[in-house]
Amino acid sequence: MSRMRAVGILSTGSCVPERVLTNADLEKMVDTSDEWIVTRTGIRERRICSADEASSDLAYQAAVKALEKANVTADELDLIIVATITPDTLFPSTACLLQERLGAKRAAAMDVSAACTGFLYGIATASQFIATGLYRYVLVVGVETLSKITDYKDRNTCVLFGDGAGAALLGPVPSGFGFQAFDLGADGSGGPLLQLPAGGSRIPASHESVENRLHYIAMAGREVFKFAVRVMSSATEAVLAKAGVSKEEIDLLVPHQANLRIIEAAIKRFGLSEDKVVVNLDRYGNMSSASIPVALDEALAAGRINEGDTVVLVGFGGGLTWGASLLKWTFQRL
Numbered sequence: 001m002s003r004m005r006a007v008g009i010l011s012t013g014s015c016v017p018e019r020v021l022t023n024a025d026l027e028k029m030v031d032t033s034d035e036w037i038v039t040r041t042g043i044r045e046r047r048i049c050s051a052d053e054a055s056s057d058l059a060y061q062a063a064v065k066a067l068e069k070a071n072v073t074a075d076e077l078d079l080i081i082v083a084t085i086t087p088d089t090l091f092p093s094t095a096c097l098l099q100e101r102l103g104a105k106r107a108a109a110m111d112v113s114a115a116c117t118g119f120l121y122g123i124a125t126a127s128q129f130i131a132t133g134l135y136r137y138v139l140v141v142g143v144e145t146l147s148k149i150t151d152y153k154d155r156n157t158c159v160l161f162g163d164g165a166g167a168a169l170l171g172p173v174p175s176g177f178g179f180q181a182f183d184l185g186a187d188g189s190g191g192p193l194l195q196l197p198a199g200g201s202r203i204p205a206s207h208e209s210v211e212n213r214l215h216y217i218a219m220a221g222r223e224v225f226k227f228a229v230r231v232m233s234s235a236t237e238a239v240l241a242k243a244g245v246s247k248e249e250i251d252l253l254v255p256h257q258a259n260l261r262i263i264e265a266a267i268k269r270f271g272l273s274e275d276k277v278v279v280n281l282d283r284y285g286n287m288s289s290a291s292i293p294v295a296l297d298e299a300l301a302a303g304r305i306n307e308g309d310t311v312v313l314v315g316f317g318g319g320l321t322w323g324a325s326l327l328k329w330t331f332q333r334l
């Protein structure tokens with residue numbers, strides 16, 4: 001371990017589509033109300049991309065911002081990881097599309113599929129390549145265009161999701177800073193609770209699959225809710241223990257933005273004041289793998305993170321999957 005390099009997040013960038021879909025708009029589409037959505041989820045509006053926008057378009061905008069902030073050029077990138085469940089196409093990967101668009105000629109490229117936990121799986125994977133010295137700069141992008149797989153006739157799901165992208169450039173940082181611990185997990189037995197049933201090799205696209213609306217997100221909300229509350233706590237506790245940090249030392253918690261009630265349960269559990277928790281789901285809804293990097297980018301832009309701060313990222317999602325990471329933040333780099 002002593003020969004491993006310290007790895008941190010050098011910069012971030014984000015992008016959300018212009019079009020806003022409000023709760024009032026949804027009231028006209030399904031049998032719901034602003035009051036139900038706000039009290040049950042905390043969401044007030046979300047961003048939705050246009051018919052000709054795809055995930056790689058949002059990913060590109062977020063990536064360019066992250067690279068510019070770090071003053072790193074695309075041809076310095078060694079690896080691009082895109083975390084998404086809404087790739088432009090099943091293959092080639094969205095990471096390859098992004099590599100081409102950025103002109104990152106030296107970079108290897110791959111997608112990671114861990115639903116809403118995708119960004120955490122992505123940064124955990126990326127950091128290994130840098131820690132070992134194999135790579136120097138790895139770009140990780142969490143991007144989703146969930147509006148493309150959301151059934152706007154299903155009130156159980158359509159009020160929840162939004163589109164967006166968040167990028168993070170990872171690289172070496174001074175010893176003692178950067179990532180201190182990761183905790184990743186999966187429970188495949190819960191897969192059916194949150195899934196996109198068709199479009200893969202089990203149920204390829206057919207007239208029947210389209211008629212049966214199997215190309216849309218299907219979710220057992222209440223079960224996922226209970227799982228989420230449980231793993232938000234256990235994953236956070238796991239990274240605190242691995243890093244040898246107490247909950248009182250958390251300066252900023254950046255949780256996955258699925259439901260305000262899930263976040264509030266974590267706030268209560270860890271005795272955090274509201275200024276120590278990033279919440280933006282009121283404006284964006286659940287952007288799956290993009291939620292955490294967009295929230296992190298906004299927190300940095302608002303000056304909510306200082307040198308040496310203890311920052312915890314935590315999320316959960318389809319798979320079922322969960323993950324957390326604890327960083328000692330630095331604005332320095334090697």
Ligand code: UT7
Pocket residue numbers: 031032033036037040041116155156157159194219221222223224225228258259286288316317318
């Ligand atoms: O990123 C990971 C992915 N997903 C999640 O994290 C989601 C986790 N789950 C949740 O956030 C919540 O379970 C929901 C917000 C999805 C639902 O909230 P809930 O408090 O668990 O409600 P429920 O599913 O138990 O439904 C309560 C009632 C039902 O009516 P009945 O059966 O009691 O008559 C639903 O049909 O609310 C009804 N309902 C709605 N009513 C108005 C469900 N969706 C809506 C809606 N508007 N949009």
